[in-house]
Amino acid sequence: MATSKKPTPKKRAKSRDSSPSIWSGLYGPVEVRRIQPYQARKTYICPGCHQEIPAGMGHNVAVPHEAPDLRRHWHYTCWDREVKTHA
Ligand SMILES: [Zn+2]
Numbered sequence: 001m002a003t004s005k006k007p008t009p010k011k012r013a014k015s016r017d018s019s020p021s022i023w024s025g026l027y028g029p030v031e032v033r034r035i036q037p038y039q040a041r042k043t044y045i046c047p048g049c050h051q052e053i054p055a056g057m058g059h060n061v062a063v064p065h066e067a068p069d070l071r072r073h074w075h076y077t078c079w080d081r082e083v084k085t086h087a
Helices: 078-087
Strands: 030-035 059-062 071-073
Touching: 059 078, 071 078
Parallel strands: none
Antiparallel strands: 030 059, 059 071
């Protein structure tokens, strides 16, 4: 007659990835800086769409507070979409 504790139900594994990503606080708040076209001197790959951000195109750079080395350059629109995903 052990009624003191019920077995803890196992957490269901979600099919969607809901673990925190770099961009949803894994490494602290993310600082977003706007890069002006004249500041964009290199081609970057946007992690949102895996397309190039050509030199000379204004974009965002997202810098995790605790891991600034992991900063990434994003198209404005891709970053907006990423932010909304975690909102
Ligand atoms: Zn993109």
